[in-house]
Amino acid sequence: MTVESTAARTPRRSAGSKAGTTGTKRTTSTTKKAAGAAKSAEPALVQLLTPEGKRVKNAEFDKYVADITAEDLRGLYRDMVLTRRFDAEATALQRQGELGLWASLLGQEAAQIGSGRALRDDDYVFPTYREHGVAWCRGVDPTNLLGMxxxxxxxxxxPNGNNFHLYTIVIGSQTLHATGYAMGITKDGADSAVIAYFGDGASSQGDVAEAFTFSAVYNAPVVFFCQNNQWAISEPTEKQSRVPLYQRAQGYGFPGVRVDGNDVLANLAVTKWALERARAGEGPTLVEAFTYRMGAHTTSDDPTRYRTDDERLAWEAKDPLLRLRRHLEAANHADEGFFAELETESEALGKRVREAVRAMPDPDHFAIFENVYADGHALVDEERAQFAAYQASFADEDGGK
Incomplete structure (x- = not known):
């Protein structure tokens, strides 16, 4: 029965009452239709390894990892283990007061190692401040990441030594840098590509929208690699976008794809595909690596204040390292000797990082005031004096620090 015929057979009400009832029914109907459409349009997720470590086929992307060997798989696992070990050591060093801050990549190893190993030496990387795994793939010594x-x-x-730009703290600006660099590559006639890393939070920045526009209009050879770890500090992705992030690419005129961010093989395959498109002159691609930040945003953050233990535990079951280890063991590609040797190498890396950081000089606390203005400024002078007084307040009675 239609809404109109129901209204005709009921006692007459005021215009306001009738309009309200009809509006409610129509709104409910519209909501149900929208929910049904959303459910039927669930994002397609490229996956080659299940959380249980089972290899699954994908007609479109299998060819990009068709020649991968058991040695290659062990190499990917080694990359992820050592990256996680370095990351854990850096977090511990911050807790011990050796670092001012640290942004952990815990849980995002597959997205970074998979995409990082897809790059050629002549490709150029524009990272955020969390791409420790990509830096590892580019040959940047882990200890060099810690000075900042x-x-x-x-x-x-x-940056030019490894084609890996310096870490970018300003959220989203590196996407514009990457786009401009990619436009320059086209002018130079080179066949290399550029990749720009950013997070789901940065996708809300105007810089990213501008980068999408320019890259599409100028057909720039750039891959936008969004690590959607689902939390922009304490803000969930669903409060930033009404559609899956990869679908935004459609509005700019280039393809987007969502990949299982905890599947190192899928990330390797999809990034290879996107880079090949860029090198072939087919323009930009948006890759959304759907993953999860298992730790805090940075060491100054407390994620227990805004997300549940159940959510974290559910994602720990999809751990990228555990997933690949299960596959290696099931396929007899690695034995206990390999894992034991890797554990020894991992501990040696942790020790080297500790010693390197502790051998670094203490930071100059007043350097921050020196380069604000070329000719000095009264306000900066005042702030410097206030900070000096604050520092002096920690001196003991003997004048020591």
Whole structure:
């Protein structure tokens, strides 16, 4: 029975009452239709390894990992284990007061190692401040990542030495840098590609929208790699976007794809595909690696204040390292000797990182005031004096620190 015929057979009400009832019914109907449409349009997720470590087929992307060997798989696992060990050591060093801050990648190893190993040497990377796994793939020594977080340098490595740009703290700006660099590659006639990493939170920044526009209009050879770890600090993704992030690419005129961010093989395959498109002159691609940040946003964050233990435990069951280890064991690609040797190598890396950080100088607490203005400024002078007084308040009676 239609809404109109129901209204005709009921006692006459005021215009306001009738309109309200009809509006409610129509709204409910519309809501149900929208919910049904949303359910039928669930995002397609590219996956080659299940959480249980089972290899599954994908007609479109299998060919990009068709030649992968058991040695290659062990190498990917080694990359993820050592990256996680380095990351854990850096977190511990921050807790011990050796670093001012640290942004952990815990849980995002597969997205970073998979995409990082898809790159050619002549490709160029524009990271955020969390791409420790990609830095590892590019040959940047892990200890060089820590100077900035200790406050003793502004980067710690030559970007052109590894085609890996310095970490970018300003949210989203590296996507514009990557787009401009990619446009330059086209002008130079080179066949290399550029990849820009950013998070789901950065996808809300205007810089990212501008980068999408320019890259599409100029057909720039750039891959936008969004690690959707589902939390922009304490803000969940569903409060930032009404559609899955990869679908935004459609509005700019280039393809987007969502990949299982905890599946290192899928990330490797999808990124290879996107990079090949870029090198072939087919323009940009948006890759959304759907993953989860298992730790805090940074060491100054407390994720227990805004998310549940149940959510974290559910994602721990999809751990990228555990997934690949299960596959290696089931396929007899690795034995206990391999895992034991890797554990020894992992501990040695942790020790080297500890010693390197503790050998670094203490940061110059007043350097922050030196380069604000070329000719000095009265307000900066005042703030410097206030900070000096604050520092002096920690001195003991003997004048020591």
């Amino acid at each position: 977080f200790r406050g003793v340098n502004n980067g710690g490595w030559d």
